[in-house]
Amino acid sequence: MLLSDQETVRQAITEFSDYLHRQIDIRRNVEPVDDLLTGLIFAEDKGDKLSRQELLSMVFLLVTAGYETMVNFLANSILTLFDNRDQLCLLQKNIDNPVILKSAIEEMLRYNGPSHVTLPSWAFEDVKIRNKEIRKGNIVHAVLLAANRDPLVFDNPNQFDILRQPNKHI
Numbered sequence: 539m540l541l542s543d544q545e546t547v548r549q550a551i552t553e554f555s556d557y558l559h560r561q562i563d564i565r566r567n568v569e570p571v572d573d574l575l576t577g578l579i580f581a582e583d584k585g586d587k588l589s590r591q592e593l594l595s596m597v598f599l600l601v602t603a604g605y606e607t608m609v610n611f612l613a614n615s616i617l618t619l620f621d622n623r624d625q626l627c628l629l630q631k632n633i634d635n636p637v638i639l640k641s642a643i644e645e646m647l648r649y650n651g652p653s654h655v656t657l658p659s660w661a662f663e664d665v666k667i668r669n670k671e672i673r674k675g676n677i678v679h680a681v682l683l684a685a686n687r688d689p690l691v692f693d694n695p696n697q698f699d700i701l702r703q704p705n706k707h708i
Contacts (some may be wrong), residue, residue, distance in 0.1 A: 579593065619646075
């Protein structure tokens with residue numbers, strides 16, 4: 539029997555939920571290990587009060603949000619390095635230097651990070667920012683890519699420079 543896409547997704551979510559329930563029970567009652575799930579369970583046990591459903595929701599959020607963010611970061615970083623061969627060569631020559639590697643990662647996050655725009659927010663009151671008025675109730679998106687290319691914050695903001703210091707990106 540072939541399953542529809544929706545049924546396949548529903549089945550996968552159910553199987554993953556069942557797996558997580560088993561893992562929660564094992565870590566709580568049999569053998570805790572030093573991992574994120576155990577940390578969340580113990581936080582629940584120590585009064586931070588995550589219900590089982592909240593715990594499951596948190597794990598789903600971490601898996602999905604963490605996956606998408608990392609995939610986007612890796613893809614954007616590879617593209618950026620291929621578009622900036624001089625910086626790719628510099629990174630390759632210094633790949634064992636943790637200072638340069640950290641600086642390169644920070645610059646990849648600034649220059650073409652995994653998220654370019656935030657989810658929508660709504661203004662709770664009228665505000666004025668740099669002569670622009672935002673009215674109460676207006677939808678507002680923070681454009682992270684633009685903020686990370688702000689010439690008031692970064693010298694040569696449209697240049698990809700893995701040695702950029704300081705690099706106070708968002």
